Amino acid sequence: MTGPMTPFDHRPDARLGEALRAALDAGDQAAFVARVLAAAARPARTVEVLAAWARRGLAAAMAAAALAGFLVGRGSAPTASPEDALAPTGAGAASVALVTATRPPDASVVFASLVAGGR
Amino acid sequence: MKPEPPSVQPPGGSPRIENEAELATRARGGDRVAFGQLVERFAPQARRVARAVLQDPHDADDAAQDAFLAALVKLDQYDPRRPFGPWLMRIVANAATDRRRRRTVRQVEPLAPELTGGGPRPDREAEQSALGDRLRAALAELPERRRIAVVLFDVEGYSHSEIAQILGIPEGTVRSEVFHARRRLRELLADWR
Numbered sequence: 001m002t003g004p005m006t007p008f009d010h011r012p013d014a015r016l017g018e019a020l021r022a023a024l025d026a027g028d029q030a031a032f033v034a035r036v037l038a039a040a041a042r043p044a045r046t047v048e049v050l051a052a053w054a055r056r057g058l059a060a061a062m063a064a065a066a067l068a069g070f071l072v073g074r075g076s077a078p079t080a081s082p083e084d085a086l087a088p089t090g091a092g093a094a095s096v097a098l099v100t101a102t103r104p105p106d107a108s109v110v111f112a113s114l115v116a117g118g119r
Numbered sequence: 120m121k122p123e124p125p126s127v128q129p130p131g132g133s134p135r136i137e138n139e140a141e142l143a144t145r146a147r148g149g150d151r152v153a154f155g156q157l158v159e160r161f162a163p164q165a166r167r168v169a170r171a172v173l174q175d176p177h178d179a180d181d182a183a184q185d186a187f188l189a190a191l192v193k194l195d196q197y198d199p200r201r202p203f204g205p206w207l208m209r210i211v212a213n214a215a216t217d218r219r220r221r222r223t224v225r226q227v228e229p230l231a232p233e234l235t236g237g238g239p240r241p242d243r244e245a246e247q248s249a250l251g252d253r254l255r256a257a258l259a260e261l262p263e264r265r266r267i268a269v270v271l272f273d274v275e276g277y278s279h280s281e282i283a284q285i286l287g288i289p290e291g292t293v294r295s296e297v298f299h300a301r302r303r304l305r306e307l308l309a310d311w312r
Contacts, residue, residue, distance in 0.1 A: 010279070010294075012272055012273045012276055013273050013301065016273050016301065016304060016305070016308075017273035017274045017276075019250060019254055019308070020254055020258070020269070020270060020273060020274045020304075021167065021274045022247065022250075022251055023250070023251035023252075023254035023255050023258075024166075024167040024170045024171060024255070024270065024274065025163065025166075025167060026163075026166045026167075026170065026176050026179065026180065029159075029162050029163055029166075032162055032166065032180060032183070032184075033155065033158050033159050033162050035180075035184060036158050036162070036183075036184050036187045036188070037151070037154070037155050037158060039184060039188060040151070040154065040187070040188055040191055041151065
């Protein structure tokens with residue numbers, strides 16, 4: 001920790017390392033090893049099993065929801081051609097006819113427009 | 120010191136590393152004796168790294184145990200061509216950090232000012248114990264990542280690149296963390312000898 005080594009040194013500092021090791025070392029390794037092995041040998045508790053199932057269930061539910069959303073979105077998507085999309089339909093068609101007509105509108109067109117708008 | 124030098128691999132791999140990979144493979148296949156040997160070999164190191172994060176020895180042992188059990192479950196993710204130590208130490212560091220975040224009950228008792236601030240030197244027989252207290256207090260002052268980096272480098276003998284792999288940070292950052300940690304620890308220990 002003192003001596004020729006500097007903080008820039010790329011070699012481990014043996015003295016500092018030794019002091020830190022002594023400060024951090026915990027006693028009774030055998031007891032600790034026995035404790036870990038006992039915990040590893042213990043059958044999984046019900047709560048742990050349920051928690052594992054819950055995690056898997058959640059993941060499966062999220063995947064299923066995403067798939068369902070994708071399929072529903074695909075099924076309801078319009079299949080019309082670009083020309084169909086431009087062509088007016090229903091009340092829109094009548095309104096466009098009224099606006100774009102060069103001559104005074106026929107009464108039937110106005111009537112159709114009103115009926116379609118009322119629906 | 121770590122059980123083997125993973126950074127120094129002779130051509131063909133060292134027998135010790137092969138042995139650990141073999142132990143891990145056997146443990147993955149359900150061999151409890153092999154798992155026990157791995158625990159025995161890495162327990163001191165895992166406990167030290169956990170204690171560097173958690174300070175409290177009971178918390179540290181709990182975290183180290185969590186890490187070994189997690190490693191047992193994740194053994195199928197371990198690549199036997201790579202050294203086992205860094206893989207395990209990553210799990211240990213994560214387990215200790217998780218536990219430190221969750222910890223609410225156990226708190227480390229504050230150290231006496233003479234142990235943290237360069238007070239009068241205690242009697243010779245208590246010197247080693249006081250030095251340990253002082254080092255732990257000094258470590259506790261460091262940011263967590265810096266603490267782990269200096270312990271992995273100077274105590275456990277991992278290389279900068281291995282520590283980068285363990286902590287998931289660039290190697291240059293590891294060098295910087297070790298540099299700052301050493302500087303601070305040396306400052307605190309300068310008047311000790």
